[in-house]
Amino acid sequence: MEPTENAKKPDKLRFWLALMLEDLPVGTQFQPGRLHLTIIPWFVSELDEDALINSFSGKFSKINKFNLVLGQKAMFGPKKDVSVSLIEPNQTLQALHELSLEWFDEIGARWAVKNAHVAQDYKPHIRRRQGTKIKTGEIYKINSLSLIKAARHEDGKRVVAARISLK
Incomplete structure (x- = not known):
């Protein structure tokens, strides 16, 4: 049977790279609002x-662990x-962003x-969220990089598609 014009196409996935403040295993599903750094x-x-x-996995497998320091508050x-x-200036983070591009x-x-x-616009x-406590000067140990996926038609669900443990 041929699909009709109204047949729904499978939703294409979209992805983003993030440092999750709480390491999440591959396959973990979560809602927007989880603390992360894009x-x-x-x-x-x-x-x-x-x-x-x-x-x-091939591109980012050699990244070393590093620390991030929370800077001042701002409004975006x-x-x-x-x-x-904001995150205090960090050469490792900037290099990771450039490698990602x-x-x-x-x-x-x-x-x-x-x-x-x-x-240059990075x-x-x-993002500060209600119910979460993050403080200026706080140090976060970054142990992993995550590839997150979601359907393009927003349903609010995100899934860790892949995760690299940093060396």
Whole structure:
């Protein structure tokens, strides 16, 4: 039987790279709001998920553990109504962001967000959430890098597609 025009196509996945403040194993499903630091925001790729994960694992397998220090509070967003904590300048984090952009180009990805805020527009931060306690000067030990996936049509669910333990 031929599909009709109204047949629903499978939803394409979108991905992002993040440092999760609480390490989550592969397959963990979570809702938006989990504390994290975005390395590169939502993107899509024509690679299938297995090829994307293999590429991710190959590209980032040699990254060493490092620390992040929470900096001052700031307000982001077009209306300046999103409370964040900036991250103190960190060469390792900047190098990881640049490596991620290199990988983004290698896999032929494209942004799935209107404003990607990458390269010179990248301002590392953690969004402050109700019910969570993060303090200026707090140090976070970064032990892993996660590739997160979600359906493009927002259902609120995110899943850890792959995770690399840093050396």
